[in-house]
Amino acid sequence: MTTTTQAPPGSDRPGGATPRGRRDRKPSPSRRREARFAYLLLLPAILATVVLVVLPVLWNVTISLQSLRLIELRNFTPFGFLQAELGFDNFRLVTQQREFWSTAGRTVVYALAGTVLSLLLGLWAALAMRRPFRGRSAVKALLLVPYVLPVVAAAFVWRTMLSPQYGIVNAWGQDWFGWSRVDFFGQQSIDLPLVGTVPLAFSTVIAFEAWRYFPFAFIFVYARLQAIPKHLYEAATIDGATITQQFRHVTFPALRGVLAVLFLLRFIWNFNDFTNIYLLTGGGAGTRVISIEIYEWLIGRSNPGAAAALSLILAAVMLVVLTVYVRWQARRDQA
Amino acid sequence: MxxxxxxxxxxxxxxxxxxxxxxxxxxxxxxxxxxxxxxxxxxxxxxxxxxxxxxxxxxLGGYTRILSSREDGGFGFAGFIGNSAYIAGVTVVLSLTFGIFAAYAAARLRYRGASFVNASILMVYLFPPLVFAVPLFVMFTRLGMRPSFTAVIIIYFAYTLPLALYMLRNYFSSVPVDIEEAARIDGASRLGVIRHVIVPLSAPAIATVGIYVFMSAWDEFLFALLFLVEDRDSWTVALGINQLEANVGTPTTVLMAGCVVITIPVVVAFSLAQRFLTEGLTSGSVKD
The missing domain is CATH 1.20.5 (Single alpha-helices involved in coiled-coils or other helix-helix interfaces)
Known part of the structure; x- marks a missing residue:
């Protein structure tokens, strides 16, 4: 793996960013031309970001404060809120739903379980693939398949494989283990011997999520593993460290940074996920998360105001998680 | 033992x-x-x-049935492929063009606010897509742009641009400055430098980013669902598979043929770009 060298922001190389260390207040004409050219080049990107990212978030706030039904959209203007009656009715409406807290809790569990499982699978795969063997690059390419496969295709294959009527998993389970048919995506819970009652559809959705995203963790951990200096292991071997001890004292400390970043990114993305669950269960059988609920408000119940309020709650929860995480990381780095 | x-x-x-x-x-x-x-x-x-x-x-009946048009008793998937290729193609052109410009500025030029731009490039990806989806849905509905490819292309452009910008910036910074300065001394304009020096030297990276953008647009589901679902002739491949399964009642094996068809371009693109893509994504995380 090569690493592209990149000037850190704020360095004085032309590749860097802020013009630091300049004494003169007035920039020279050539500097000014350079800056003007830079703004010109950045303009389309900035414009697109402002119009399609920043403004929508602000609109979202105003929409959430208005009573707005889809049929009233004809009269909607971005500044209509200046005359409209504003209030927190939408927030009250969405949080007072009977299922609100269980949906919120389920979203957290879904994000957490999917993240941890995909990270563990990715770590495991990277460790197994670490030393070269014949055909390693082919296997490596195969392991990336779940991540690059179009999500609609992946979801449809899973739904077919696990179908109670004609799914290959149920067919094999019946032939070999004498299962009775299991409707993995339609059955809310199942009683398993020894384990007890398990939320079936929800667990299957989490399994899909772990399967689909483990390659993401795999690529990063694999790349990091290749960069650990060999002499660390030589020294550990001389000291008589076994393989598990080498993992604990050499490999794992080196991976901690990458795992922390992966955990954060995956948690955020899984927390926000709509597509996977929508395609697998449509939010039925005990798999409804907040994103699905937002879509329901927007399309099913034609109530953009409530959808906007709920999406802001989702963003707020995520911000809280992010802040707690960053604080916690900072404290650990200090210690 | x-x-x-x-x-x-x-x-x-x-x-x-x-x-x-x-x-x-x-x-x-x-x-x-x-x-x-x-x-x-x-x-x-x-x-x-x-x-x-x-x-x-x-x-091979599954393949012919899924691809042939509805008039011929098929499911019209060839049309969805056309739609997706068009949407993804335009997105790639827009994202690369403006991504190259912005990345050059971010990698090479000095201007006020550079550190803010650099720090905030990837912030978009931390927000839930639905936070943008709700207001954009309201706006585009109000503008009568639903169903419309333009709305979807604009949105895909805005959401693939930051990553394109980020990956290209990293690559541009690794291109030696000397070549550029030599071209400048020979009288090339700044735009000329981008066109005749930076772009040719970064061709592999640009191709990789283009493939990445294409794959994300080809695969996207949420915005396609919100903006294109009402009109069957505007469905993308992702929407096609989902809607044909959920609402049209298509035989499973025929849909599987459709899944294979939409997977092929992704697999081809990915195998072309695999090395650059994984390195581009993981570089920076492997430094000691």
């Missing part, structure tokens, strides 16, 4: 067992997909436990 010898032996076996496990985990669904796409649906219903089709029953 000492702990050492035990661990050596255990992990030698565990390593191969793990590799076999992961090959099955990722390969099995692929085999199921390919196998089913060549079988008539009656064969699936009779023998759900069969993984590979019998040689005698191999049937």
């Amino acid at each position: 000492s702990r050492h010898a035990f661990e050596e032996r255990f992990f030698r076996i565990a390593r191969w067992a793990s590799i076999a496990f992961f090959v099955c985990l990722t390969g099995f669904p692929l085999v199921v997909m390919l196998g089913l796409s060549f079988r008539p649906v009656s064969s699936l219903l009779n023998e759900p436990g069969r993984l590979l089709p019998r040689l005698s029953e191999i049937d």
Whole structure:
């Protein structure tokens, strides 16, 4: 793996960013031309970001404060809120739903379980693939398949494989283990011997999520593993460290940074996920998360105001998680 | 047996067992997909436990039925492929053009606010897509742009641009400044430098980013669902598979053929770009 060298922001190389260390207040004409050219080049990107990212978030706030039904959209203007009656009715409406807290809790569990499982699978795969063997690059390419496969295709294959009527998993389970048919995506819970009652559809959705995203963790951990200096292991071997001890004292400390970043990114993305669950269960059988609920408000119940309020709650929860995480990381780095 | 010898032996076996496990985990669904796409649906219903089709029953009917137009008794998937290729193609052109400009500015030029731009490039990806989806849905509905490819293309452009910008910036910074300065001394304008020096030197990276953008637009589901679902003629491939399954009642094996068809471009693109893509994504995280 090569690493592209990149000037850190704020360095004085032309590749860097802020013009630091300049004494003169007035920039020279050539500097000014350079800056003007830079703004010109950045303009389309900035414009697109402002119009399609920043403004929508602000609109979202105003929409959430208005009573707005889809049929009233004809009269909607971005500044209509200046005359409209504003209030927190939408927030009250969405949080007072009977299922609100269980949906919120389920979203957290879904994000957490999917993240941890995909990270563990990715770590495991990277460790197994670490030393070269014949055909390693082919296997490596195969392991990336779940991540690059179009999500609609992946979801449809899973739904077919696990179908109670004609799914290959149920067919094999019946032939070999004498299962009775299991409707993995339609059955809310199942009683398993020894384990007890398990939320079936929800667990299957989490399994899909772990399967689909483990390659993401795999690529990063694999790349990091290749960069650990060999002499660390030589020294550990001389000291008589076994393989598990080498993992604990050499490999794992080196991976901690990458795992922390992966955990954060995956948690955020899984927390926000709509597509996977929508395609697998449509939010039925005990798999409804907040994103699905937002879509329901927007399309099913034609109530953009409530959808906007709920999406802001989702963003707020995520911000809280992010802040707690960053604080916690900072404290650990200090210690 | 000492702990050492035990661990050596255990992990030698565990390593191969793990590799076999992961090959099955990722390969099995692929085999199921390919196998089913060549079988008539009656064969699936009779023998759900069969993984590979019998040689005698191999049937390309699924492919012809999914691809041919509705007038010809098919499901019109060729049209969805056209839609997706158009949307993804325009997105790639827009994202690359403006991504190259912005990345050059971010990598090379000095201006006020540079550190803010650099720090906030990837912030977009931390927000839930639905936070943008709700207001954009309201706006585009209000503007009467639903269903419309333009709305979807604009949105895809805005959401692929930051990553394109980020990856290109990293690459541009690694291009030696000397070549550029030589070109400048020879009288090339700044735009000329981008066109005749930066772009040719970064061609592999640009191609990789283009492929990445294409794959994300090809695969996108949420915004396609919100903006294109009402009009069957505007469906993208992702929407096509989902809607044909959920609302039209298409035979499973025919849809599987559709899944294979939409996977092929992704697999081809990815194998072309794999090395650059994984390196581009992981570079920076592997530094010691």
